[in-house]
Amino acid sequence: MPTLKSRRMSNAGAGLAADGMPSFAFAFDIDGVLLRSSQPIPGAPEALEYLHDNNIPFILLTNGGGKHESARVAELSKKLGVPLTEENFVQSHTPFKQLVEGSDTVDALEDKTILVTGGDGDKCRRVAEQYGFKNVVTPGDILMAYPSIWPFNQIFSDYYQNNTRPLPKPVDFRNPDKSLKIDAVFVFNDPRDWALDSQIILDLLLSKDGVLGTYSDKNGDSSLPNNGWLQDGQPMLFFSNPDLFWATDHHLPRLGQGGFQASLQGVWDATTKGAALSKTIIGKPHAATYKYAENVLQKHRADLLGGVDRMKRDVTKLDRVFMVGDNPESDIRGANEYESTDGTEWTSVLVKTGVFREGTEPAYKPDVIVKDVFDAVKWALKQEGWKRHID
Template identity: 75%
Template sequence: MMLQTVTFTPRCANLTRTALKPFSAQRFHAQHPPTSNASPHHHNYNLPQSFNSWYSSSQSPPLRSTPIKPVTMNRFQQLRSLSTSHPSLQRPSIPRSSTAPASLPNFAFAFDIDGVLLRSSAPLPRATEALQYLHNNNIPFILLTNGGGKHESARVAELSSKLGVPLSIENFIQSHTPFKQLVESSETKEGLADKTVLVTGGDGDKCRQVAEMYGFKKVVTPGDILMAYPTIWPFNQIFSDYYHNNTRPLPKPVNLDNLPESLKIDAVFVFNDPRDWALDSQIILDLLLSKEGYLGTYSDKNGNSSLPNNGWQQDGQPKLYFSNPDLFWATSHHMPRLGQGGFQASLHGVWNATTNGATLDRTIIGKPHAATYIYAEDVLTKYRNQLSPASGVKAGRLDRVFMVGDNPESDILGANQFKSNRGTDWTSILVKTGVYRDGTEPAHKPVAIVKDVFDAVKWALGEEKWDGRID
């Protein structure tokens, strides 16, 4: 498929595309190196075979300059069943325009947020107009972001206010939303609702609050540990005032003389970009080297060459979960800034140096991983079915989803590689308002490159020969 660089005239009554150029007519230079091929020994989820086949050969975003050891994935058996609703948020009504059809269109949109709709929390030009047009014309869309740090209900209310468009958590997906599936037990896994989990990332203890709203009952933060045991990190004075206002007593003390009564961490979740990389890295490393997750212990299996992975992570250490792999993201700064993927690369480097290159067993979700796109398609399908009776039209078949993003390493790669078990085509559109730098060659080529989200919608509607008008 040829890449199209698209421009539009200021007003386009019939959505006629102009100045379509093949990719060969414009040269770019890669902003980031292409993602290296990974060959992870993933465990299968309870998902369709098509997903398992794709995921076992998927590519991981670059976390370091040398190939990363395989990643083991052994959770999220119920990922496909994800669908959330919140009683405090009602599904928005969809006013129809005079050109709206008698049935929902057979296409829909998925939008990234940062760098597409917002930049540093401020709406980007014409973002509201793009969403409002879709809203008024019964064209379904979802917001699919690798961001997070707040509960879905809070973020949706915030976005609705900023963008001036009614939104619902029923068409909103954050990077850490799937973590709630690990709360309850199933036939194949033990739930973590009553286990003690470490949650890192985000402002203050907001991610702890999100985890508790998901159903985790015993949530500990690195700040809790630091305030209880300041010697765990020698430079504790620098952030002591910050942590003092956001910490709670630990559920158990560190009691190495009586381990059953000592603090034990059963899982580690990186919900959002960590603010204190040093402390978080130290505590996570301590737990990965521990005996069965008891903080302050060191497993005697570490480095044992007679064991798999030379004994590393072979002694009941807590599972490690990351919510997204983005190395960079768009902020108010004129150049992209390091994201959670940067923290992962840093932690992996420390792990590699500590273990002499042992495999780091971890689970990574978020774009571009297929699990996130499977979930997104399920949410979008259910959302279309909900809109159908609300707007008095038929849902019909969903043939195509336009993924609009600013990051070639996540939005574009994920859409390009995802193979829908429903046969839905995912078409990638790259905008110039975020991570991607205009004039460079994206590491993963989209179907089209456009100025902004408004032009992305206009281009997609032109592709679908939509009979409406968008100016």
């Protein structure tokens, strides 16, 4: 990867293109960068306000989620005092929208039955439905219909009772053709009930054709690839982010969705004696999420800069994106490793207000370490030769 110095030399004075438009943009993480425990970090509102007032494009790129984008941007606009829209906001599960109509590797899931787990109550179910998925089931739905699926069901029964719906089909492993079949499993957000979610996901990974309550007779067959595990039409497994830790109001980082993934992987390994677990993980630092985010940013930038004078015009190439984050293993690693097919260069900026602990060596080295997001914006503007003062 080229050093920041060499990149700056190749784009000297690139802060403004020939037509006066900014040739750079920003991508900000949220938790630990703009907010901490839902409260603005000092300097964050002022930094975003400056960018907004000067028509410098930016997006929020977070591994958080659990709510629909429209609800999240409404909350953030109020907290940060800057108008935000879905057009410049990408959260962990936003790219799942693409799978409603399918992709190069996944058939359309719009009319399939999917299991969605994570988040508060059934909020993630409702997000999935707003994306366009028509048949969404949660672990709570299954538990309330079949309490015996988890022997400790009474612990969370009151919680689930208020957030569940009848299943579209019964769970009847004796009649698989008439039983509930799950075509894909989505971990949309951090699971609240790791035990139940792990049990049901494991059941589906061991099933025949994703029919809950069945057990594939191919499991453990050494004559088959992967010793027969995941060789019998089991559902695809998707995770929305890999973060092991995230910043909360506690003085030490707390386990995130990555912790649940590690736990489920451990159970899978113990069950199958180390068979490969096929799964798709998006979110930072994965390239698919950075590619999706860059596409969103390019479109937002074109809409913003092309319409500044109320006349649509061609927007010059985006030379650089400054990724401002607090997590070396997601924000920084992702920006460092991502290679844009459009030639846009990503610069990593690490702040000290979140997961990263000052005095430690970051696992992935950023281009620069600064105090907070306000200093991050000041530093980036200086690199780009931006003349308008920010204070």
